[in-house]
Amino acid sequence: MTDYDILRVFCGPTGGHGNALGVVRDGSVLPERSDRQTLAAELGFSETVFVDDPERGVIDIYTPTLRLPFAGHPCVGTAWLLDVPELVTPAGVVGARLDGEFSWIEARAEWAPARTLRQYAGPTEVDALDVPPPGEWIYAWAWEDEAAGRIRARAFPGRDDGIDEDEATGAAAILLTDRLGRALNITQGRGSQILTAPQPHGWVEVGGRVFLERECSPSAGRSAGTPRPAR
Template identity: 90%
Template sequence: MTDYDVLRVFSGPGGGYGNELGVVRDGSTVPERSDRQALAAKLGFSETVFVDDPERGVIDIYTPTLRLPFAGHPCVGTAWLLDVPEIVTPAGVVGARQDGEFSWIEALPEWAPPRTLRQYATAAEVDGLKVPPPGEWIYAWAWEDEAAGRIRARGFPGRDDGIDEDEATGAAALLLTARLGRALNITQGAGSQILTAPQPEGWVEIGGRVFLER
């Protein structure tokens, strides 16, 4: 069996919740894309990362059904695990930094996969949503406290791969931050926390807590 680490990315303030991420530190053990896709499907995480160069931070990202050029929580988690100043993805070079309990990356919104950002009137409406049928990737959100930038969100991938709801979605938070043009404090899923902040020239920072699960 291929060795891999399991991280929890975007954990809540008490250290719970977060989105699990599989990381194969030695990507050379699974060199073929088809084998990587098969392993990602077998592991069943929302994303699995294969590290192709740990010193330069070169990674390859897969969901259970497809390869992604960029994704938020895999970049945040892998940057923390490798302790590197940048992550190199097919979409572009992602800046990375550590700041106390938070791991941060900096990326461009156009790197994110398409998401339907659907606003609701209240956080209670978001909490009450049922998983929609497969189709579009929906990021449901509502203001909890607009003045403070606090948002309640849930992510529904809309894929038939066993991932009905994404516990924490950095790419969707990136797109929402770019749309709203302000820093956000997002509570997603059962209790995950994502922080964001717009940067000059269209860049957006995304931050969260990362823990090594096993």
């Protein structure tokens, strides 16, 4: 099997939670889209990234069932891993920066796949939601503290691919930030943290903590299981 890294993106303040991400640093080992899609399905992460040019930051993103022109948590995680000033995606060039414990990207809301942003009266209603049947991609959210920009959210991709709920989704956070027009501090899933801030001319920044969970090298029989903290 192909070598890949496992990251956790948008981790909580103590380093827990976060959305798992697979990153194949040498995309040349699987140049065909069909092979990449097959590996993404086998790995089973909500997204898997193939790096086609690590110096320029050229990447290719897949869910277990489809290819995406842009996605938030894959870009935040891969930008941190490669330590590059930008990423080149099919949707456009994504700005990237590291700021202390946070990895940030800058993207446009129109790059994000369509999402239904569904507001609820309060966090307890969001917490009580059952996973809906496959179909609509729903980002359920409620204010925890509107004055402070704090939000409770859960994400239901609505796909029949084994991913019932996304632990942390940067693209949906970008869409919500664009709609509300203000900086947000989002607690999603079991305790992941996503920070956002609107920027001039239709851009939105989204950031969070990234941890390297392990490096998987099946061909060499190596899988380092000790998490490494963000740089």
